[in-house]
Amino acid sequence: MSDIAFVRTEILPQKAPPVAATGFIGWARENLFSGWFNSILTVLSLAVIFSVLSSILPWVFSPTWNGTSLANCREILTAAGSVGEHGTTGACWGVIRERWLQLMFGFYPSELYWRPILTFVMLFVALGPILFTDFVPSKLIWFSGLFPFIAAWLLWGGSIWNPLVALAGFAIGFGVFRYASTALGALAAIILAALVPILWWVFLAGPVASGLSSVIPLELETVQSRNFGGFMLSITIGVTAIICSLPLGIILALGRQSDLLIVKSLCVGFIEFIRGVPLITLLFVASTLLNIFMPPGTNFDIILRVLIMVTLFAAAYMAEVIRGGLAALPKGQYEGADSLGLDYWQAQRLVIMPQALKISIPGIVSTFIGVFKDTTLVSIIALLDPLGLSNAIRADANWNGIVWELYGFIALLFFVFCFSMSRYSMYLERKLTTDHH
């Protein structure tokens, strides 16, 4: 028998993997001090972090919560002895204490604050069944569907019949679609299902709502759009644009791939036009130019106009993100669906879109975050979002010259929202992984 011949006679049993060095010291040795170069980097980074924190933290923890003006803050700081070479060092948090309600709600009547707060709480209930399908009972999706109407009613007030009549438009559209799709075919049904509700909203909804409310008056105190402001405004615009832009983006992305030349050119034209124009331009159009085209006397709510513009803008970007996801799908997926006899819409809904959207999650969430931050641009057309308000606050004689505290606070709130979205998207991606576990 030669030397290299070898036959295994018994199979080795499975062993547990080696236990990694545990505890903080083991962890630090492995990750921070694994070699001289790594150790130097660790020490350097610690030094940088320390110097940054040691200059920021004293500024943050300054005892000025009760300051009533910038000058008053300086007095408090001087009394506390926080004086540096360029005068007092320390944030002036009095401005946040004094104005935080305004930064949250703008000029919304303070006795009605419960309405936006309730809406905000209900927003999370409504998002539950959409975002966390594993934990939240799916029956709640009904509430998610009704939420936009409830929210609009709570925020703006007015007769309860307005949202109900608007809701009826969707019901009418659905009914028309059901009836027409059996009687006239899919394409005609879709067109009719879009057309009839629009006619309803434009011509009939108003009179019907006022008629009904004269019979059964049931209403909340009306709040004008110009009183909206602060984060409430950012969230209203941001959430609406985010929620509406996704389905619109899907439709545009599909339209762009369509074989029908008219549909395709319309979608391409729309996407390219919107993407080629700065959002500010669109907002100016919304705030000024649109009035010129409206028949005189029509009152087209400014927030609604802005909502439409921001949504269209977001949808154009969304469409391109989703198109990227569609392009990344292998052709075999379309063929697999086709060969089983699924029709176009079934294939899209059951096979193509779930995968394309999953691939696009990072891009979609980036777009969402971008949209949410872009809502600050409405300050340019004189809507009082947090940035718009900050200008007003800084124009106040008491707070003239205050910068970091206001913008820091606003930035922190935006960060909380955007960071949550980003974390959620990572959770979702992990959840949807179906390869090897």
Add this chain to the structure above:
Amino acid sequence: MSDLALDRDIDRSKMQVSDEVAIEITNMNKWYGTFHVLRDINLTVNRGERIVIAGPSGSGKSTLIRCINRLEEHQQGKIVVDGTELTSDLKNIDKIRSEVGMCFQHFNLFPHLTILENLTLAPIWVRKTPKKEAIETAMYFLEKVKIPEQADKYPGMLSGGQQQRVAIARSLCMKPRIMLFDEPTSALDPEMIKEVLDTMIELAEEGMTMLCVTHEMGFARQVANRVIFMDQGQIVEQNEPEEFFNNPKSERTKLFLSQILGH
């Protein structure tokens, strides 16, 4: 390209070719742009036939069987499947597709759905089968391809051979009367090729009408009742397997066979 010997006896009792026509292709032509990929194809397939289509790469084999369920559109001639002519009428196309099963080289399973969901998707949405019944059918076919225990896994967790068997089971769940195979074993390791071929043989034993593009000449010899040789978009030769392999008539067939069988 193996001449894999199949180490089992094949039960031929139900392998009967009837007089009923399943697929009829007459004077069919297809172009990709200006490239004439299928030229004047005439082919009649009777119910119960097991046809193997062979030919060099690029000869149009895939294109031909993809025309039968309209994954590719032909420009001239006529294709009639189960008495329904393939035109641009979407209703006809969906009807034919739901009655003609197809297996691809790369399986084309839906990676975001579990095996069971892959199998029940089309029955539920296309056939409107109640969910419970669809699941029963799916489990029946999973047993048949011998992987019922994988029902709740995702395709990405299965081996290639298992995935291809799932793909076959997925087609079978639609109770097709005709099955098309486009190189179902070409992406697989030799060990897995056998398990997929076994599944295909069982299908043949039950009398399924099958069109297979494959390089498995062992399968062709033992299961097919007709072998079709294609080259440059044309059907060059067709015959019973014995005759085809032992006594090829055309020079191109001889050349092809000598290359593929390696002697």
